[in-house]
Amino acid sequence: MKTQVAIIGAGPSGLLLGQLLHKAGIDNVIIERQSPDYVLGRIRAGVLEQGMVDLLREAGVSARMEREGLVHDGFELAFDNRLERIDLRGLTGGKTVMVYGQTEVTRDLMEARVASGAPSFYNASDVELHELKGGQPYVTFTHKGQRVRLDCQQIAGCDGFHGVSRQSIPDGVLKEFERVYPFGWLGVLADTPPVHDELIYANHERGFALCSMRSPTRTRYYVQVSSEEKVEDWSDERFWDELKRRLPAQTAAKLITGPSIEKSIAPLRSFVVEPMQYGHLFLVGDAAHIVPPTGAKGLNLAASDVSTLYRILLKVHRDGRTELLEKYSEICLRRIWKAERFSWWMTSMLHRFPDTDAFSQRMQQTELDYFVGSEAGRRTIAENYVGLPYEAVE
Ligand SMILES: Cc1cc2nc3c(=O)[nH]c(=O)nc-3n(C[C@H](O)[C@H](O)[C@H](O)COP(=O)(O)OP(=O)(O)OC[C@H]3O[C@@H](n4cnc5c(N)ncnc54)[C@H](O)[C@@H]3O)c2cc1C
Numbered sequence: 001m002k003t004q005v006a007i008i009g010a011g012p013s014g015l016l017l018g019q020l021l022h023k024a025g026i027d028n029v030i031i032e033r034q035s036p037d038y039v040l041g042r043i044r045a046g047v048l049e050q051g052m053v054d055l056l057r058e059a060g061v062s063a064r065m066e067r068e069g070l071v072h073d074g075f076e077l078a079f080d081n082r083l084e085r086i087d088l089r090g091l092t093g094g095k096t097v098m099v100y101g102q103t104e105v106t107r108d109l110m111e112a113r114v115a116s117g118a119p120s121f122y123n124a125s126d127v128e129l130h131e132l133k134g135g136q137p138y139v140t141f142t143h144k145g146q147r148v149r150l151d152c153q154q155i156a157g158c159d160g161f162h163g164v165s166r167q168s169i170p171d172g173v174l175k176e177f178e179r180v181y182p183f184g185w186l187g188v189l190a191d192t193p194p195v196h197d198e199l200i201y202a203n204h205e206r207g208f209a210l211c212s213m214r215s216p217t218r219t220r221y222y223v224q225v226s227s228e229e230k231v232e233d234w235s236d237e238r239f240w241d242e243l244k245r246r247l248p249a250q251t252a253a254k255l256i257t258g259p260s261i262e263k264s265i266a267p268l269r270s271f272v273v274e275p276m277q278y279g280h281l282f283l284v285g286d287a288a289h290i291v292p293p294t295g296a297k298g299l300n301l302a303a304s305d306v307s308t309l310y311r312i313l314l315k316v317h318r319d320g321r322t323e324l325l326e327k328y329s330e331i332c333l334r335r336i337w338k339a340e341r342f343s344w345w346m347t348s349m350l351h352r353f354p355d356t357d358a359f360s361q362r363m364q365q366t367e368l369d370y371f372v373g374s375e376a377g378r379r380t381i382a383e384n385y386v387g388l389p390y391e392a393v394e
Contacts, residue, residue: 003029003119004317006139006152008127009159010039010120012102013285013302015109017156019059020310022118026317029150030113030120031127031141033159039122040107043189043262046214047072047199047296048098048105049387052303061108068215069100075385077372078202078209080365081248084372085198091375091382099199101214102299121148129155129168133279153280154316154325156309158302160286161271169278181268181292181347182354183207185222186229188239189262194219195247195255201294202246203368205361207352208294209246224351229265236260268292270344272336275329282309282328289336291343294350295385301339304390305332311393324393331391342384 005021007014010032021028032039048056048069056062073089073096089096113120124141131137132155139150157165166174185208194213202209207224214220223242225234236259244252271290276283285302308331315321349367353360371377 001029001148002151003027004152005154005156005313006031006137006150007156007158008129008139008165009033009157009163009287010036010110010122011158011160011285011302012105012109012299013287013306014156014158015106015113016055016059016303017158017284017306017310018118018120019061019109019112019116020055020306021313022113022116023060024310024314026313028118029152030118031124031139031150032120032122033124033127035122036110040103040110043101043103043187043220043264045102045293045296045299046099046212046220047300048100049300049303050095050097051307051387051390052300053098055303055307056105056108059109059112061112064104064108065098065100068104069098070213070215072097072099072198075199075201076196077368078200078248078251079204079368083200083248083251084368086372086378086382086385088382088386091379092386095386097296097386099213105299127164129165129281132168132281137280154313155281157281157283157287158285161290163287165281166273166283166287168281173278174273174275177270177272177274179270179344181270181351182227183224183351184227184229184265184267185210185293186225186231186234186239186265187220187222187263188236188260189214190219190221190258190260191217192219192256192258193217195251200247200251201346201350202248203350203364204246205352206242206246208350209243211247211251225265227267231263231265234263236263239263266293268294268347270340272333272340274333276305276332277325277329282325284309288332289340291340292347293343294346295339295343297339297343300387301336304335307390308332308393315393327393331393335388335391338384338388
């Protein structure tokens with residue numbers, strides 16, 4: 001079997017890249033380890049930057065998002081029993097974010113893929129990448145009991161943090177940068193109306209909390225928990241009690257609780273590999289970098305990588321501009337490091353660390369107070385939150 005671009009992984013990176021390439025007439029095949037239902041069952045990100053919204057429009061998969069997504073003009077920072085609004089639209093010259101779940105983005109992309117007739121192999125096992133530095137790369141995998149060989153010109157490694165693509169690069173090529181945080185986020189999804197019409201990021205001496213949403217009737221709330229915490233130890237009642245304690249009194253009083261429909265703990269990590277390419281292989285999204293979710297950047301960084309790789313591949317396959325491939329990693333990394341910095345800073349400012357004492361708690365509150373009290377400070381937060389611009393490929 002032959003294609004132009006082999007895409008490993010049918011998460012948002014792989015599906016979006018596949019859709020953009022297909023629309024541009026560039027053949028591609030997606031190979032995914034899990035079933036479509038499994039992929040759709042993962043509850044993850046929910047805040048889309050303007051750049052990602054525009055890319056979904058360009059890919060022709062934005063119709064449902066335009067109808068059902070919630071445009072947010074701002075968000076709230078809560079600390080010291082106060083709520084302080086960051087006016088995204090006002091501070092960034094009109095930019096906003098879109099609240100629309102990753103699950104919904106994935107569903108829209110999967111439906112577009114099926115409608116396009118472009119080939120995808122789900123439930124593929126033993127995926128292996130070959131001849132990454134040689135003349136002609138290829139991928140092998142097992143599907144429905146048959147070993148399949150897929151010859152291609154480029155391989156997009158869109159297979160997440162635990163995927164095979166990054167692991168296929170020989171030892172010593174990549175440099176890894178990592179920070180593992182000593183806590184995680186316990187998240188609850190519930191069919192309850194949101195406590196507020198915008199997101200609330202709360203700093204509290206008991207730990208961080210986030211009030212988020214997926215729709216006017218579905219909420220996603222989080223509380224910071226220690227890395228050793230077990231989800232089984234958190235009844236719904238315990239979760240709601242803890243969340244209320246971390247919110248300003250006026251907000252806690254309005255919180256409507258209900259049975260959880262999903263509950264899970266996500267670890268927090270910052271991670272980047274350099275470079276993001278090796279021969280014919282290009283790492284995209286979580287395969288190359290992870291951010292802690294404070295700042296809502298993980299999915300959005302995946303989208304900016306996709307945009308860069310797509311624009312380079314267009315020029316490669318249409319105009320033979322193969323020299324542009326060399327620029328992929330350096331273009332992506334400039335934006336990635338800035339988002340890593342913002343996510344790390346938001347995490348440091350809003351969470352309780354094991355060594356947080358009364359002095360450092362006051363320092364966090366004062367830093368928040370300083371930033372929200374200064375227009376320059378609020379603008380800095382706003383321009384990072386809506387997403388820094390995508391860099392042109394030339
Ligand atoms: C629990 C959790 C909560 C998160 N919450 C947020 C959030 O609130 N905000 C935010 O911005 N970001 C969040 N993120 C991050 C965001 O979800 C990711 O950045 C995003 O999913 C990246 O997309 P991706 O396509 O690069 O990787 P993934 O979504 O991980 O997709 C990779 C795909 O590759 C497949 N795969 C893996 N190995 C192989 C293989 N060997 N062969 C074939 N296929 C393979 C996987 O099954 C998967 O479908 C969260 C992530 C997690 C894990």
